[in-house]
Amino acid sequence: MSxxxxxxxxxxxxxxxxxxxxxxxxxxxxIVAVVNDSVGSSKxxxxxxxxxxxxxxxxxxxxxxxxxxxxxANGGKVPFVSGAxxxxxxxxxxxIKVDCAYSQANVKLCGISSGVAYGELGATHHSIExxxxxxxxxxxxxxxxxxxxxxxxxxxxxxxxxxPVYLRLSRMPVPQLARTDATFRxxxxxxxxxxxxxxxxxxxxxxxxxxxxxxxxxAEGIGARVINMATVSPxxxxxxxxxxxxxxxxxxxxxxxxxxxxxAVAEWCARHAPxxxxxxxxxxxxxxxxxxxxxxxxxxxxxxxAAAAREVLQxxxx
Amino acid sequence: MTDKLNRNNIEQRAAxxxxxxxxxxxxxxxxxxxxxxxxPGGDLSATDILASLYFDVLRIDPAMPDAxxxxxxxxxxGHCTGALYSALAGxxxxxxxxxxxxxxxxxxxxxxxxxxxxxxxxxxxxPLGHGFPVAVGIAIxxxxxxxxxxxxxxxxxGELQEGxxxxxxxxxxxxxxxxxxxxxxxxxxxxxxxxxxxxxxEPLADKWRAFGWQVAEVxxxxxxxxxxxxxxxxxxxxxxxxIIAHTFKGHGVSYMRDQAGWHHGVPNAEQYAAALAELEAExxx
Numbered sequence: 001m002s003x004x005x006x007x008x009x010x011x012x013x014x015x016x017x018x019x020x021x022x023x024x025x026x027x028x029x030x031i032v033a034v035v036n037d038s039v040g041s042s043k044x045x046x047x048x049x050x051x052x053x054x055x056x057x058x059x060x061x062x063x064x065x066x067x068x069x070x071x072x073a074n075g076g077k078v079p080f081v082s083g084a085x086x087x088x089x090x091x092x093x094x095x096i097k098v099d100c101a102y103s104q105a106n107v108k109l110c111g112i113s114s115g116v117a118y119g120e121l122g123a124t125h126h127s128i129e130x131x132x133x134x135x136x137x138x139x140x141x142x143x144x145x146x147x148x149x150x151x152x153x154x155x156x157x158x159x160x161x162x163x164p165v166y167l168r169l170s171r172m173p174v175p176q177l178a179r180t181d182a183t184f185r186x187x188x189x190x191x192x193x194x195x196x197x198x199x200x201x202x203x204x205x206x207x208x209x210x211x212x213x214x215x216x217x218x219a220e221g222i223g224a225r226v227i228n229m230a231t232v233s234p235x236x237x238x239x240x241x242x243x244x245x246x247x248x249x250x251x252x253x254x255x256x257x258x259x260x261x262x263x264a265v266a267e268w269c270a271r272h273a274p275x276x277x278x279x280x281x282x283x284x285x286x287x288x289x290x291x292x293x294x295x296x297x298x299x300x301x302x303x304x305x306a307a308a309a310r311e312v313l314q315x316x317x318x
Numbered sequence: 319m320t321d322k323l324n325r326n327n328i329e330q331r332a333a334x335x336x337x338x339x340x341x342x343x344x345x346x347x348x349x350x351x352x353x354x355x356x357x358p359g360g361d362l363s364a365t366d367i368l369a370s371l372y373f374d375v376l377r378i379d380p381a382m383p384d385a386x387x388x389x390x391x392x393x394x395x396g397h398c399t400g401a402l403y404s405a406l407a408g409x410x411x412x413x414x415x416x417x418x419x420x421x422x423x424x425x426x427x428x429x430x431x432x433x434x435x436x437x438x439x440x441x442x443x444x445p446l447g448h449g450f451p452v453a454v455g456i457a458i459x460x461x462x463x464x465x466x467x468x469x470x471x472x473x474x475x476g477e478l479q480e481g482x483x484x485x486x487x488x489x490x491x492x493x494x495x496x497x498x499x500x501x502x503x504x505x506x507x508x509x510x511x512x513x514x515x516x517x518x519x520e521p522l523a524d525k526w527r528a529f530g531w532q533v534a535e536v537x538x539x540x541x542x543x544x545x546x547x548x549x550x551x552x553x554x555x556x557x558x559x560x561i562i563a564h565t566f567k568g569h570g571v572s573y574m575r576d577q578a579g580w581h582h583g584v585p586n587a588e589q590y591a592a593a594l595a596e597l598e599a600e601x602x603x
Contacts, residue, residue: 032462056458058489061482061485064454064489065450067450067486068458071454071456072455072458072459075388075455075457075463077462091586098445099441102442103432174373259433
């Protein structure tokens with residue numbers, strides 16, 4: 001969990017987040033950071049040292065933090081409001097809905113240590129509901145980056161975007177993905193691997209696991225398309241149409257198995273292209289255990305994704 | 319001599335805002351009657367405060383509602399749109415005739431204000447406890463940029479039962495936001511009962527002082543007193559200002575005054591005629 005440095009070749013995406021934010025802040029005086037006593041957990045110590053007037057610590061008060069963020073936007077700032085995803089979203093839900101989304105305030109909400117990163121701390125500190133909650137809110141962009149490069153790119157895109165954005169960031173170590181097309185656009189998914197037998201649609205920490213699953217499926221002669229659906233809302237319907245065209249879809253996310261990415265994909269498919277699906281995620285409140293153990297227990301591994309892929313292929317008609 | 323001139327000047331200004339407040343009262347009651355719903359009690363307790371702000375104090379230009387250096391006013395008690403919309407229309411943010419569309423299907427004059435389609439609204443409010451933290455954020459932006467604009471926010475007194483209000487009060491006191499003024503519409507009634515019988519606010523001035531604010535208490539229906547309290551010269555430079563405006567729900571219409579039952583409510587034809595007659599008599603005095 002916290003404290004330990006990521007293994008070699010693995011990265012804590014908070015580092016990419018703060019590096020991108022500092023770079024933006026150096027160029028644009030409108031960029032400010034707002035925190036709830038979370039300078040350390042958001043890794044914003046260096047930002048505070050470089051831009052002392054532009055780090056606003058409201059103390060342990062999430063409702064006020066989000067309201068203040070909306071006010072800073074009214075005053076011409078581009079606030080990045082950062083706090084543990086569990087508290088930022090659940091505690092300040094009405095402020096996110098009314099002050100940010102309904103008011104269309106130019107606020108960037110950064111949910112740090114999302115999913116089950118706080119493993120042993122238990123369900124109070126897990127943020128597995130956030131994507132389901134926030135994608136239900138109209139005119140709020142929801143982005144779940146998958147690796148350090150995409151985290152930095154998403155931060156820059158959010159800053160350039162006029163309107164409220166929720167960035168679901170992670171501290172769980174992930175590798176840097178290889179990609180040929182290094183562009184990031186809000187609302188545009190990236191297809192990391194082609195394949196015609198089924199599609200694996202994943203977000204965040206599950207994307208590299210989905211690629212590993214596709215690798216092992218390829219050895220069995222199964223062609224799995226891998227889609228990194230970093231923007232969950234608004235979702236990329238063209239990418240979904242391509243996924244549905246394979247006839248079978250597995251979704252994988254570090255969050256609830258219902259209501260989040262899987263729910264979004266299922267809703268679109270039910271309306272436009274009914275497709276056999278398996279939705280990987282958590283069923284609800286989780287017992288104590290490390291993040292890795294919790295992920296393993298619920299099939300959120302390369303092995304688990306590959307198993308779900310075989311299952312959904314067996315159910316595929318024809 | 320100077321004192322006498324200033325007093326004459328403030329009386330002249332007060333006469334003007336009093337006239338505008340009388341107009342707002344007639345207009346908002348007409349809107350509520352036409353719409354068949356509304357919050358007349360809270361509208362009428364806030365009317366004199368809003369008239370003072372919109373027709374005297376606020377440095378705003380309806381032609382440039384987003385001007386970066388404008389004064390900001392945030393209506394934290396967002397349900398009192400009868401008063402807010404009549405003030406905005408009277409100040410020229412949208413045509414006065416549009417007030418007749420209040421609460422009608424598709425109208426920009428929603429039950430709670432919406433900045434995305436109505437000029438002059440700074441942030442969407444309605445749920446209590448939202449506008450004040452946003453106003454604190456606006457004042458912090460001004461503090462960072464060392465700008466000159468003032469930020470005003472009107473809260474209900476019952477609204478102070480929301481925890482987010484005290485989160486915001488604490489931060490504003492801590493950051494010594496000298497260009498922030500909160501006005502508490504202290505009508506002592508919340509939706510269903512007296513504040514003091516529900517979840518008591520007193521000693522209210524002491525609470526604000528304990529949070530690092532300067533406090534002024536005024537008669538919230540005395541226009542000269544309101545203008546003096548809201549004057550930039552009266553505001554402290556290095557701490558935020560809380561003006562506790564002692565008001566009455568339903569003020570201006572005798573049968574509504576200080577009655578919890580008029581929180582929501584629509585006068586019937588006879589009551590409406592009586593209210594207008596009373597307001598016209600007051601205007602003629």
